Amino acid sequence: MAQINPSILSADFARLAEEAKAVEGADWLHVDVMDNHFVPNLTLGVPIVEALSKATDTPLDCHLMIEDADRWAPQYVEAGAGSVTFHVEAAAAPVRLAREIRAKGARASMALKPATPIEPYEDLLPELDMLLIMTVEPGFGGQAFLDIMLPKIRRTRELISKHGLELWLQVDGGVSATTIERCAEAGADVFVAGSAVYGAEDPAQAVRALRVQADT
Ligand code: DX5
């Protein structure tokens, strides 16, 4: 079954605990960490992740859009994240980092920006629990979905099948009622949605509707 991960980036940051509770029933809560270096935006860090993990029963899916991922990612596991995604463009030693995240007890995930191809990383896939294909340039919510990423999603799904891996395939950016079916058809099974969930009148209902759409 498809997993829907609402992105807290589109929520009201002054009411994070309530906003997290508003989407209980979602599979994971997606938390976008930005450092104003890897991306031109600044959001939140370890102390807020720690507080959020205590405020909700929904497991946290931390997406680190930060430089020096090798140094910081393990701290997000300690802060309570159940899954930690680092960008391959920001990691000096992705295999070592994925192993460290797993050893600390979280799911290890690696993200690719739109211009980063999957092919050079085929041999790393068994080290990961999830691969994230960005369907917008990372940095901001509410951007338009990049259709040109669909072939990369498809090729990645083929690699996962070829190697018989359990790896989850996540898409993030511009995922909505109008784009989720294309992503699912291309082979994604974990869907991040920010504005499509928090922009809706009933965020919990938006999560359920997206899940039904992705599963059809
Ligand atoms: C963008 C973030 C996304 C963002 C998605 O850099 O990684 O998680 O919140 O927002 P929407 O779903 O509005 O594109």
Ligand code: ZN
């Ligand atoms: Zn994200």
